[in-house]
Amino acid sequence: MCTKEQAEHIAKITRYGEGGRGYAGSTRAASYATKPMPKHLADSKASTTVVAQIEDPIGVENVEEIAKVEGIDALFIGQVDLAVAYGASSVADDVVTRRAFASSKRPRMPVSL
Known part of the structure; x- marks a missing residue:
C-alpha cells in the first residue's frame, strides 16, 4: 500500500455498508443465513481487522x-521488499527499519515486520 487513498x-x-462491500448472509460467518442480519453486521464490524x-x-x-x-x-512493514527498493x-540495513518506523507516529498503532 502506498497512499492514503x-x-x-x-x-x-x-x-459492510454504504459504498463498502455488499451484504452476504449465506456465508459461514453469517451461520449460513441463520444469524439475524443486525447480529451478523455487528459481529463483522467487531471482528474485521485490516492490516x-x-x-x-x-x-x-x-x-x-x-x-x-x-x-x-x-501496519505490516514488508522489510525484504523495502530493502530491495x-x-x-x-x-538488517538500518535504512529499512529506521525509515519505516520513524514515520509511523500514530499512538497505539500496532506495527510489525
Whole structure:
C-alpha cells in the first residue's frame, strides 16, 4: 500500500455498508443465513481487522497518513521488499527499519515486520 487513498479504498471495501462491500448472509460467518442480519453486521464490524502492508518507499513516505485512515487497524512493514527498493544489502540495513518506523507516529498503532 502506498497512499492514503489506497488505504481508504481498502478500509471501505472490507466492511459492510454504504459504498463498502455488499451484504452476504449465506456465508459461514453469517451461520449460513441463520444469524439475524443486525447480529451478523455487528459481529463483522467487531471482528474485521485490516492490516496495511507497506513495502514500497512511497508507502513509507505516506505511512503516517495511511495509519490515520479510519478502518486501518495495523501496519505490516514488508522489510525484504523495502530493502530491495532502497538498494540495501540486507533487511538488517538500518535504512529499512529506521525509515519505516520513524514515520509511523500514530499512538497505539500496532506495527510489525
